[in-house]
Amino acid sequence: xxxxxxxxxxxxxxxxxxxxxxxxxxxxxxxxxxxxxxxxxxxxxxxxxxxxxxxxxxxxxxxxxxxxxxxxxxxxxxxxxxxxxxxxxxxxxxxxxxxxxxxxxxxxxxxxxxxxxxxxxxxxxxxxxxxxxxxxxxxxxxxxxxxxxxxxxxxxxxxxxxxxxxxxxxxxxxxxxxxxxxxxxxxxxxxxxxxxxxxxxxxxxxxxxxxxxxxxxxxxxxxxxxxxxxxxxxx
Amino acid sequence: xxxxxxxxxxxxxxxxxxxxxxxxxxxxxxxxxxxxxxxxxxxxxxxxxxxxxxxxxxxxxxxxxxxxxxxxxxxxxxxxxxxxxxxxxxxxxxxxxxxxxxxxxxxxxxxxxxxxxxxxxxxxxxxxxxxxxxxxxxxxxxxxxxxxxxxxxxxxxxxxxxxxxxxxxxxxxxxxxxxxxxxxxxxxxxxxxxxxxxxxxxxxxxxxxxxxxxxxxxxxxxxxxxxxxxxxxxxxxxxxxxxxxxxxxxxxxxxxxxxxxxxxxxxxxxxxxxxxxxxxxxxxxxxxxxxxxxxxxxxxxxxxxxxxxxxxxxxxxxxxxxxxxxxxxxxxxxxxxxxxxxxxxxxxxxxxxxxxxxxxxxxxxxxx
Numbered sequence: 112x113x114x115x116x117x118x119x120x121x122x123x124x125x126x127x128x129x130x131x132x133x134x135x136x137x138x139x140x141x142x143x144x145x146x147x148x149x150x151x152x153x154x155x156x157x158x159x160x161x162x163x164x165x166x167x168x169x170x171x172x173x174x175x176x177x178x179x180x181x182x183x184x185x186x187x188x189x190x191x192x193x194x195x196x197x198x199x200x201x202x203x204x205x206x207x208x209x210x211x212x213x214x215x216x217x218x219x220x221x222x223x224x225x226x227x228x229x230x231x232x233x234x235x236x237x238x239x240x241x242x243x244x245x246x247x248x249x250x251x252x253x254x255x256x257x258x259x260x261x262x263x264x265x266x267x268x269x270x271x272x273x274x275x276x277x278x279x280x281x282x283x284x285x286x287x288x289x290x291x292x293x294x295x296x297x298x299x300x301x302x303x304x305x306x307x308x309x310x311x312x313x314x315x316x317x318x319x320x321x322x323x324x325x326x327x328x329x330x331x332x333x334x335x336x337x338x339x340x341x342x343x344x345x346x
Numbered sequence: 347x348x349x350x351x352x353x354x355x356x357x358x359x360x361x362x363x364x365x366x367x368x369x370x371x372x373x374x375x376x377x378x379x380x381x382x383x384x385x386x387x388x389x390x391x392x393x394x395x396x397x398x399x400x401x402x403x404x405x406x407x408x409x410x411x412x413x414x415x416x417x418x419x420x421x422x423x424x425x426x427x428x429x430x431x432x433x434x435x436x437x438x439x440x441x442x443x444x445x446x447x448x449x450x451x452x453x454x455x456x457x458x459x460x461x462x463x464x465x466x467x468x469x470x471x472x473x474x475x476x477x478x479x480x481x482x483x484x485x486x487x488x489x490x491x492x493x494x495x496x497x498x499x500x501x502x503x504x505x506x507x508x509x510x511x512x513x514x515x516x517x518x519x520x521x522x523x524x525x526x527x528x529x530x531x532x533x534x535x536x537x538x539x540x541x542x543x544x545x546x547x548x549x550x551x552x553x554x555x556x557x558x559x560x561x562x563x564x565x566x567x568x569x570x571x572x573x574x575x576x577x578x579x580x581x582x583x584x585x586x587x588x589x590x591x592x593x594x595x596x597x598x599x600x601x602x603x604x605x606x607x608x609x610x611x612x613x614x615x616x617x618x619x620x621x622x623x624x625x626x627x628x629x630x631x632x633x634x635x636x637x638x639x640x641x642x643x644x645x646x647x648x649x650x651x652x653x654x655x656x657x658x659x660x661x662x663x664x665x666x667x668x669x670x671x672x673x674x675x676x677x678x679x680x681x682x683x684x685x686x687x688x689x690x691x692x693x694x695x696x697x698x699x700x701x702x703x704x705x706x707x708x709x710x711x712x713x714x
Contacts, residue, residue, distance in 0.1 A: 173708050178624075178711075198629075204627075205624075205625060205626065206626070207627070217619075230623065231626045234627045235627065278626075
């Protein structure tokens with residue numbers, strides 16, 4: 112169970128997106144990226160979003176994490192409309208509700224693994240004495256507890272991505288949003304990351320939305336969606 | 347950082363040592379004119395001719411705020427000497443030992459008259475260089491004997507011919523000796539007074555009659571100040587001070603611009619870090635506080651280093667000019683310097699911090 116921010120027991124979806132659109136404007140006109148996307152994600156569910164480059168997969172992920180505003184549509188998180196939150200509330204949402212894993216596993220290079228995992232806890236104002244236990248627990252979920260004091264810049268590619276996963280987990284979010292987390296890893300490390308995800312999802316009611324090109328990664332998920340010309344189809 | 351350190355050091359040194367340096371500068375400025383020398387005398391009218399200043403008057407003037415020292419003098423313009431059978435007429439001053447410091451006179455050879463000479467009424471004389479030349483045909487005359495009004499005096503010193511003017515043709519002997527032995531010597535009706543700085547002249551001069559009249563009856567009193575010179579010196583000092591303070595401000599601004607540039611570069615190179623932190627839930631204020639704190643740390647550290655340099659400079663300067671600047675003033679300057687540095691850090695770091703805090707997360711994460 113999530114001890115930091117107890118997950119409310121719900122029967123419905125965690126994420127419910129309806130008719131979500133996103134377009135960018137440039138000097139020549141409007142470029143549509145997402146067109147009327149509908150999506151529901153339930154607790155503990157692993158969802159893959161596939162599609163060609165530039166199809167808007169990452170854009171969808173960023174909108175789900177409130178890193179980008181949507182142009183129109185409706186996005187409800189645990190039944191609450193989150194598209195019109197203030198900047199402060201958006202930051203609070205990212206702190207408490209979601210964890211991000213990016214393709215190039217951005218770690219703070221000059222910090223240790225411990226310090227990398229401490230940042231989200233600092234922003235969430237977790238008491239200093241509570242942090243070590245949470246950090247160790249998150250690292251144990253990716254089998255990296257032995258690397259606690261290791262400098263981030265001395266980790267292997269696979270280890271770096273697992274630390275990034277642990278960092279996304281440390282605040283015990285309800286959804287993990289992963290943008291091609293295995294994109295820069297070899298097959299073995301990619302497999303290990305997916306096994307980690309499966310193990311984590313099996314433990315609780317955290318959900319995963321993963322953007323990927325890799326069909327093997329998608330096969331690990333409960334449901335797979337395909338994004339083409341801004342429209343989302345369930346495969 | 348260097349600019350802020352230098353600015354702080356300069357600020358501390360100038361403020362802490364300012365008054366002492368001004369006093370020394372003041373002494374040196376006597377070469378240009380006697381701006382801080384005030385002459386107090388009685389009008390040369392028959393009614394006031396026998397007016398005397400008392401030693402209590404001199405003491406009262408010495409106690410005035412802004413006065414460095416005061417000296418009582420007597421004089422005659424008709425002293426006569428006979429040297430090698432040739433008679434010479436010259437002017438002669440009877441002076442106390444404070445006179446030399448008040449007037450800023452030093453010797454090129456020998457010594458000045460001392461307190462002991464005054465107390466013992468010694469028959470010693472200090473000559474102006476031109477008078478020495480006139481009487482002896484040369485200037486290295488220390489130890490020579492000189493007959494003045496049928497008394498024999500020993501020449502103990504010859505003055506440096508710097509800033510003497512007409513006094514280069516004068517002779518000087520102890521005040522008490524002159525009163526005892528010189529015929530037709532004037533009453534003690536002139537006081538020379540030196541203020542600490544040129545800023546003190548216009549504060550001290552108007553108070554002099556009041557102070558004197560509180561000690562003695564003093565009709566026909568005159569206070570003579572070289573106002574034109576005071577004005578000119580003050581104008582020069584104002585521009586010099588303006589230049590120095592402008593330089594300090596310019597240095598600090600340069601330091602601020604340096605910090606601004608460093609912080610802008612830091613925001614640019616750490617764009618991905620900013621994006622990542624925001625993705626983790628960092629609020630705009632947290633990002634802003636982080637960069638502001640870095641800017642203030644830079645500025646504060648530089649100012650701290652500047653304070654140490656300032657402390658060293660103050661120590662060295664005060665040793666060189668034998669002064670003792672007040673510790674409280676130094677501490678005040680250090681604290682003020684640090685506060686200014688913090689303000690400068692905030693001002694210089696504000697825009698880069700704002701830019702970092704308002705950065706769009708996705709653009710920041712994707713920044714290469």
